[in-house]
Amino acid sequence: MLRFVYSLLWLLILPLALLRLVWRSRKESGYIQHVGERLGRYGDLSAAGPWLWVHAVSVGETRAAQPLIDALLAAYPRHRLLLTHMTPTGRQTGAQLYGANPRVQQCYLPYDLPWLVRRFLAYFQPDAGLIMETEVWPNLVHVTRRMGVPLFLVNARLSPRSYRRTARFGGAAAALYNDFTMVLAQTAGDAERYRALGVKSVQVTGNLKFDMQPPEAGVARGQLLRQAFGNRHVLAAASTREGEEPLILEAFSRWPGTDRPALLLVPRHPQRFDEVAAMATRAGFSVQRRSALDIEQLSAPITADVVLGDSMGEMAMYYAASDIAYIGGSLIPLGGQNLIEACAVGTPVLMGPHTFNFAQATEDAIAAGACQRVADADELMVAAAAILGDATRLADMREHALTFAGLHRGATARTLGALAPVLR
Template identity: 40%
Template sequence: MNRTLYTVLFHLGLPIIALRLWLRSRKAPAYAQRIGERFALGLPAMQRGGIWVHAVSVGESIAAAPMIRALLARYPQLPITITCMTPTGSERIRSMFANEPRIQHCYLPYDFPWAASRFLNHIRPKLGVIMETELWPNHIHQCAKRGIPTVLANARLSQRSARGYGRFARLTRPMLAEMNLFAVQTEAEAQRFLELGARPECVTVTGSIKFDLTIDPALLQRAVAQREQWQTTQRPVWIAASTHVGEDEVVLSAHRQLLAAHPDALLILVPRHPERFNSVFELCQQQGFATVRRSAAEPVTASTSVLLGDTMGELLFLYALADVAFVGGSLVPNGGHNLLEPAALAKPILSGTHVFNFLEIAALLRNASALEEVTDAASLSIAVQRLFDQPELARTMADAGLGVMKANQGALQRLLEGIGRLM
C-alpha cells in the first residue's frame, strides 16, 4: 500500500472516524467539542514561523514538557505550537503552559493531505517535532514538500510495531526517508528504523528524555504542607496511579487487605482517564471505603480511607503525597505507564508485569532493585505492607530509582543539539 491508496482508504474511513468520535463523546463529552480543528477548520489564530510539537496524548505531553521549556529558552523569539489528539492531552498541555504566551495549542488535524496542508499553511513552522511514535504519512509528506524539517523525538519502536510498519513498506519507507532526524532511545530501536528505511545520517541514539525530568522544589514543599494540613504525616500513604479498567478492583482489594495491618493507611487512587472518575468513585463507595474526591476540595480526615485523584495536571503532586507508588496500566495488558515520575520523586516503585511500553526503563529499574513487580491483589498488598514496615528498604529502593535517573540523563541535551543543527 502506497500513500495514494492509504489516503483513499482514509477518506473512505470517514464514517468510521465520525462514529468513533461519537462513541467516545458518550463517555467523554469533550470529544464532541472542537471537531473542526480535527479537519483544520476553525483553527485558532496563531503566530507563524515557530516550532510545531506534536504529542499525541497525556504521556507524550508530559515527556515533551522539558524539551518544550528548553526550546522556549533557546529560541526566545519563536512561538511553539503544541498539538495532540485527545481532550486529556489538550487539558494537560493547557495546564502545563497556562502562563506562557508563546505557547499556542490545537488538535492535530486528521491525516488527510488537504487538512495537513491547511494546518501547515496556518502555522508555517520552521520545524516539526513529533514525540515518540506518532507518524502520519501525509503530514510528514506535506512538511517535506514545504522544506520543513521533521524530527521524531524520544523515538521508540518495538519489534511488534516494526513488523507492522514492515508490512506496509511502500507507505512507511518513503515516509521515513522524508524525515530529517530520529532521536532514538536505544540502539536496537535505531536499527529497526534503519531497516524500515530511515536514512543512516538521520538516525542517532540519544536515550530517553524522560530521564531528564526535573522536580520543582516548590511542589515538594507543597506536598509536605498538604500532608501536615490533612494530619497525615504519621499515616502510611500509598498511591495507585494511572489505573485502567480491571485494575481498580484489584487495588481496592489490596487496600482492604492492607488495612488489616495498617488500619490508618490512606490510598490515593488515580484513574488514567477522566471519563472513569465517576464510576471509580461509585466503586469505592460500593465497596465501603470512606472516599473523598480531590476535585471536591474536601479535606482528608482521620476516617478517610481513599482519596480519589479526579483532577487533571496533578499527578506529580499526588505522587509526592505518597510514601509508596504503584504505577497502573500494568496489571492488565495495557503496557504500563511512566515509571520515572515516581523515581524522580524518590518513591519506591511497584508495578504489574505488563510493562511492554517501557521494557528498557523497567529493566533498568528492576536491575537496580528500584522496582518490584506484582501480579494480583495479594502480592500488591504484601509489597506495600513490606515497604511500610521496612522504611530502610523503601529508602534503598527510592535511592536506587534516583540513581537510575541520574545515570541516564543527557538525552534532552543531545536532542536539542540535533534540533539546533536543523534550525
C-alpha cells in the same frame, strides 16, 4: 498505492470519526470543542510566526515535551511554538503548562487526510516539526516532507511488539520512517529496531521524561497531603487503566497485614473518575475525593480507606504524598505508564508484568533498586506490605529512586544538539 488506499479509508470513516467525537463528548465535553481544527480550519488562530511545531498527542507526551519546549523557547527566541494535540486532556495539560505564555499557541492536529494536512501546514508554515514518541501518521509525514518542512520523530520508542507489527509492511514502513529528517530514539534498543526496519537516519538521544523536573509547588502540596494521613502509610495506584481498578481494590481488601495503608487511587483518564469512585464504594471502602479537599487548608486528618485522585496535572503531588507507588497499565497488557515521575520525587515503584512501553526504563529502575516487578495484584499487595513494613528497605529504595532519576538526565541537551544543524 498503500497510502492511496489508506487515504480512501480515512475519507470513508471521516463521518464516523466526527460522530465519535460527539459520542465521546457525553463524558468529556472537550471532544466537541474546536472541531474545525480537526478539519484544518484555523482562521480564529494567529498565523504570525515564525513557528516551531511540536506535536504531543495526549497527556503523557505533553508532559514529556515540557523540558524540550522550554529549551526550544530559550534557544530560539525569535520563534513562537505551536503545540498540537489529538485529545482534550492533552490540550488541557498544555494549557496548564503554557496557557500564560504568549509565545505558545495550541490547536488540534487535523485528521490524516492529505488536503487537511496541507491546509494545516500552509496556514502556519512551520520552520520545523517535532513529533513526540510514536505518533506516526502516514499522510502527515509524507505531506510534510513534500512541502519541505523538516520533521523529526523525537523521544522515539519502538517496542519489540511494535517492531514485529510494523515490519510486516516491509518497504512501506521503511519509506514512511525515512520521510522523517531524523529519528531521535530513546534507547539503543529502540534505535536498533528502527534501523532493522530500514530507517537510515537514527540517533540515540535518551528519554526526555528523565529531564522532567517535578514542580516545587506540586511537591509541597504533596507533602501537606502526606501529613494529613498521619501515621498511616500511603500506597498510590497511579495512572490506572480500565480493568485494573477491580483487581487492585479486590487485592487491597485482602491486605496481607494488620496496618493497611491508605490507597491513593489515580485513574489515568478523567472521564472515569466517577466510575472508579463508585467502584471503590461498592467494594466496601470509604472514599474521599481529592476535588473535595482543600490541600492548603486541611482541618482534619484523612481517614478514608481510598482517596481518589480526581484531578489533572497533579501527579507530582500524588507521588510526593505516597510512600510507594504502583504504576498503572502494567497489570494488564497495555504496556505500562511512566515510572520516572515517581522516581524523580524519591518514591519507590512497583510495576506489573506488562511494561513494553517503558521496557528499558523499567529494567534500569529494577537494576538500580528503585523498582520491583510483581506478577499480579495479590503479589502487588504482598510486595507493598513487605517494603512498607521494613523502614530500612523503604529508605534505601527512596534513595535509589532519586539516584536512578538523576543519572539518566541529559536527553534535552542531546536532542537540541541533534536538531541544531537543521534549525539553525
